[in-house]
Amino acid sequence: MQEPTAPYQPSYEETEVSRRYARRNFWLGVLNGTLYISGLAFSQPPTVFPIFVSLFTKSSVLIGLSGTLTSVGWLLPQLLVARYTEHMPKKMKLYRLGAGLRLGSWLALTLLTLWAKEMRPALYLALFFLFLSGFALFGGLSGVAFLDIVGKTIPPNRRGRYFGYRRFFSGIIASIAGLVVAYILGSSEKFPFPTNYFTLFLLTFIFILSGILCFFFVVEPEGSVDVGRERTHAQFLQGVRKVLSEDKNYVKFLAVMVLSSASSLAIPFYVVYARQVLAAPAGWVGAYVTIEMVATLVSNLLWGYLGDTKGYRLVILTCSFLSVLAPVVALLSPNFYVFGLVFVLKGAGWTGIWMAKNNYALEVAPVVRRPTYIGILNTSLAFSMLLPVLGGVLVDATSFTVLFVITVAVTVPSFILAKGLAEPRGEAGQAVLDSMG
Numbered sequence: 001m002q003e004p005t006a007p008y009q010p011s012y013e014e015t016e017v018s019r020r021y022a023r024r025n026f027w028l029g030v031l032n033g034t035l036y037i038s039g040l041a042f043s044q045p046p047t048v049f050p051i052f053v054s055l056f057t058k059s060s061v062l063i064g065l066s067g068t069l070t071s072v073g074w075l076l077p078q079l080l081v082a083r084y085t086e087h088m089p090k091k092m093k094l095y096r097l098g099a100g101l102r103l104g105s106w107l108a109l110t111l112l113t114l115w116a117k118e119m120r121p122a123l124y125l126a127l128f129f130l131f132l133s134g135f136a137l138f139g140g141l142s143g144v145a146f147l148d149i150v151g152k153t154i155p156p157n158r159r160g161r162y163f164g165y166r167r168f169f170s171g172i173i174a175s176i177a178g179l180v181v182a183y184i185l186g187s188s189e190k191f192p193f194p195t196n197y198f199t200l201f202l203l204t205f206i207f208i209l210s211g212i213l214c215f216f217f218v219v220e221p222e223g224s225v226d227v228g229r230e231r232t233h234a235q236f237l238q239g240v241r242k243v244l245s246e247d248k249n250y251v252k253f254l255a256v257m258v259l260s261s262a263s264s265l266a267i268p269f270y271v272v273y274a275r276q277v278l279a280a281p282a283g284w285v286g287a288y289v290t291i292e293m294v295a296t297l298v299s300n301l302l303w304g305y306l307g308d309t310k311g312y313r314l315v316i317l318t319c320s321f322l323s324v325l326a327p328v329v330a331l332l333s334p335n336f337y338v339f340g341l342v343f344v345l346k347g348a349g350w351t352g353i354w355m356a357k358n359n360y361a362l363e364v365a366p367v368v369r370r371p372t373y374i375g376i377l378n379t380s381l382a383f384s385m386l387l388p389v390l391g392g393v394l395v396d397a398t399s400f401t402v403l404f405v406i407t408v409a410v411t412v413p414s415f416i417l418a419k420g421l422a423e424p425r426g427e428a429g430q431a432v433l434d435s436m437g
Helices: 016-020 022-043 048-053 060-075 078-085 092-115 121-153 159-186 195-216 233-246 248-265 267-276 283-310 312-332 340-364 367-397 400-418 426-436
Strands: none
Touching: 016 022, 022 121, 022 159, 022 195, 048 060, 048 195, 060 121, 060 367, 078 121, 078 233, 078 367, 092 121, 092 195, 121 340, 121 367, 159 195, 159 283, 159 340, 233 248, 233 367, 248 267, 248 312, 248 340, 248 367, 248 400, 267 283, 267 312, 267 340, 267 367, 267 400, 283 312, 283 340, 312 340, 312 400, 340 367, 367 400
């Protein structure tokens, strides 16, 4: 049963600055996300990086790490960063610092590729992971600032479309990027090694640079803070403990997000299962990718609209149910044709969960504690990015069936708990949002 909610306290303080620059800030943010996410598509850390690293080592640990490090590194340091940022009325300076360091790390990684053939593999990999770690961790530095700025510049009833448009438009460009990746890596005469990977990494740099520069022009209003100076480490930890002990709904939300993320246990193995068990032809791998991409693109717009108009509790509830259904359908599919539904559920459910993650957190977090709430959430989720590695261990030790059953068992509680999440808006809250336009 849904818990009763307290009187609505908007997680958005409308100011003269936010009103004046609302349209500008909205579309600059959409352009920022479109370019940034599209840029990563040229390097595709979950797919291109493992292939690239496998040219230098046979270590499955390093190969697997290359595909997850960007996500883990972006999430992991955010709680620590929150301590140093919460007292700042404006966060754009911090965003620019983190973005600049992140760009520098990626540029170094890109230029290093030119010497890939001349350097000893061990030395090259050491430097590669050093710069990749910098890119990931500095992303955590700018990530808290980014979401806090979004919380101050985008009203709650427009954040769904804000993140939905970013994903929708970047998804279209990413489709083209996939063709570019296939062409460059498949044209060894025109793009010999390491020119092929250097070109892909350089394209990523250009797109990310363009996206970051767009966000630099967002006009950030001052935000409310209840401390005039930075809290000590002990004071900050006490504040974290207070959030976790007193805000029961937020703790439940954390549990829902962590358990929903457990669906990633099986995500990398759906295609493998279709090929090895259901005897799907090689051409169906491309079909599955297309099915998932279309489901992701369309659902981004749907979840954004639904969240803006009805609230993100409903999006979380719906998408956690889809996350449970995906492995169930995988278990029950009689052939590789029906198995295509798994990729619809996977694409729609996963993208909705991650959109709702940001938006629900921004709505339930007190304005002055927004960085702490964001930091707790994202640092808690960092370790879920490593679950595919555990999924591989389970498949090797048991079977695909056991993996899918365990995935269902772990994700079902996320749907049950989601039913008890509070809706932070309520009738009064919706009236406040409607008044914002």
